[in-house]
Amino acid sequence: MAPFRRPARHRVHLTHLDKIFFPEAGYTKGDVVAYYQAIAPWMLPHLAGRPVALERYPDGILGEHFFQKNAPAWMPEWIPRVRIPSERSGRAVDYLVVDSEEALLYLVNLGTLTFHVWASRAESLTRPDWALLDLDPRGAPFDWVVRIARAARRLCREVGLEAVVKTSGKTGLHVLVPLGAQLEYPAAGRLAEYLARILAARLPEIATVERALSARHGRVYIDRHQAAVAQVVAAPLTLRAVPTATVSMPLRWRELGPRLDPTRYDLKRAVRRMRRLRSDPLRPLLEAAPDVHAALRRLEVLASAAGSL
Numbered sequence: 502m503a504p505f506r507r508p509a510r511h512r513v514h515l516t517h518l519d520k521i522f523f524p525e526a527g528y529t530k531g532d533v534v535a536y537y538q539a540i541a542p543w544m545l546p547h548l549a550g551r552p553v554a555l556e557r558y559p560d561g562i563l564g565e566h567f568f569q570k571n572a573p574a575w576m577p578e579w580i581p582r583v584r585i586p587s588e589r590s591g592r593a594v595d596y597l598v599v600d601s602e603e604a605l606l607y608l609v610n611l612g613t614l615t616f617h618v619w620a621s622r623a624e625s626l627t628r629p630d631w632a633l634l635d636l637d638p639r640g641a642p643f644d645w646v647v648r649i650a651r652a653a654r655r656l657c658r659e660v661g662l663e664a665v666v667k668t669s670g671k672t673g674l675h676v677l678v679p680l681g682a683q684l685e686y687p688a689a690g691r692l693a694e695y696l697a698r699i700l701a702a703r704l705p706e707i708a709t710v711e712r713a714l715s716a717r718h719g720r721v722y723i724d725r726h727q728a729a730v731a732q733v734v735a736a737p738l739t740l741r742a743v744p745t746a747t748v749s750m751p752l753r754w755r756e757l758g759p760r761l762d763p764t765r766y767d768l769k770r771a772v773r774r775m776r777r778l779r780s781d782p783l784r785p786l787l788e789a790a791p792d793v794h795a796a797l798r799r800l801e802v803l804a805s806a807a808g809s810l
Contacts, residue, residue: 511579511603515610522561522614525744528768530561530612533740537609539772540748541602544738546787548605550622552583552596554733559612562742572597580604583623588730598623614740615670617733620689621682626730628682631786632693633734634700635724636674639714643672645707645721647757650674652700654754660799661792663785668763670741670749675734677783681790688797690728695800697725702807737783738775740768750774751782 518531537544558566572582572595581598599605599616608616620629634653636646650666653676657664667675678696680689700723701708709720727734735741735749743764750766766774 510601511577511607513603513606513610515606520561522558523744523746523768524561524563526746526767528746532768533614534606534609536740536768536772537605538602540738540775541605543775543781544736545599545602545605546781547737547783548599548616548618550598550600550624551618552585552623552626553599553619553736554596554617555608555611555613556615556617556742557612558614558742562614562744566742570594570596577607580607583626585626585731614742616736616739618736619731619733620728621686625682627685629680629684629686629689629728630682631677631679632689632696632728633725634676634678634693634697635669635727635734636676637722637724638672639717639722641707641719641721643761643763644759646674647759647761649700649704649708649721649723650676650757651754652704653696656696656699656703656803660796660803662796663789663791665783665785666752666754666757667737667783668747668750668752668766670735670739670747671743672763674752674763675749677786679785679789679791680793683790683793684797686728686730690725692793692797692800693725693728695797695804697723699800699803699807738771753778753782 520530522528522530522533555569557569581600582595583598584593584595587594620631636649638646654664657678663679665677669675697710701710707720708723709717710723711717737749737751739749741747746768747764748766748771
């Protein structure tokens with residue numbers, strides 16, 4: 502997928518660019534703005550059309566921060582919104598939709614470091630484009646995370662699905678299974694649940710679906726609970742608020758090996774890497790349309806046979 506860039510239609514006034522945002526790495530707000538401007542052609546296809554939540558650090562990662570879903574009335578009208586009733590409060594939430602470089606930079610200028618996206622788009626809110634397995638090592642060897650990710654890919658192929666992978670931007674990996682917006686969220690949740698339970702049954706010494714730390718016994722936790730309405734995940738290529746300014750980096754499967762360091766892709770390396778790649782490793786998320794109903798039936802059979810239901 503070629504990088505996407507269109508002519509700017511709105512002027513964004515950037516402020517306080519010399520403010521330190523990442524003290525340990527020495528990166529300023531200006532560095533963050535420059536990163537997002539450079540990475541926008543690859544990142545925007547993964548943001549376009551999706552409700553986003555913002556993780557804002559107006560004074561850098563050591564200052565106060567907050568998570569923002571609802572767009573305030575003072576934000577410019579040229580940034581699209583989608584109004585979605587909250588299942589918890591019943592109130593309407595006006596989510597922003599980042600469909601342009603100008604919108605991206607406007608929000609970065611407000612101190613947004615991390616963009617979190619829905620799995621579904623505004624045009625098909627109840628049907629996600631992917632199911633997510635969030636592999637959380639929490640002290641387990643990263644090699645175990647790699648083994649589980651590779652096993653997830655094999656399992657997906659076994660039932661006729663694709664899988665793509667990216668770093669979380671912190672210590673884990675995100676395995677995403679393209680669904681082509683063909684399943685409602687409850688069915689997508691079942692698919693993710695089957696995948697996770699089958700993997701835990703096949704790799705019981707290193708993988709678990711137990712959320713409680715006390716029940717993990719040092720194993721990698723497979724979090725599959727994000728296949729639900731209003732659940733969000735760190736967008737591909739977004740920065741994370743960690744001292745080394747790492748990003749959530751798309752990976753090619755052949756890059757997953759024992760020497761992979763998920764923290765090596767930082768603000769500086771990410772742009773160079775994407776320029777070197779000939780295509781986006783996460784392209785199937787935007788294009789794949791597998792037979793998800795047949796895959797769901799096969800996974801249910803496998804999960805039942807594994808004693809995981």
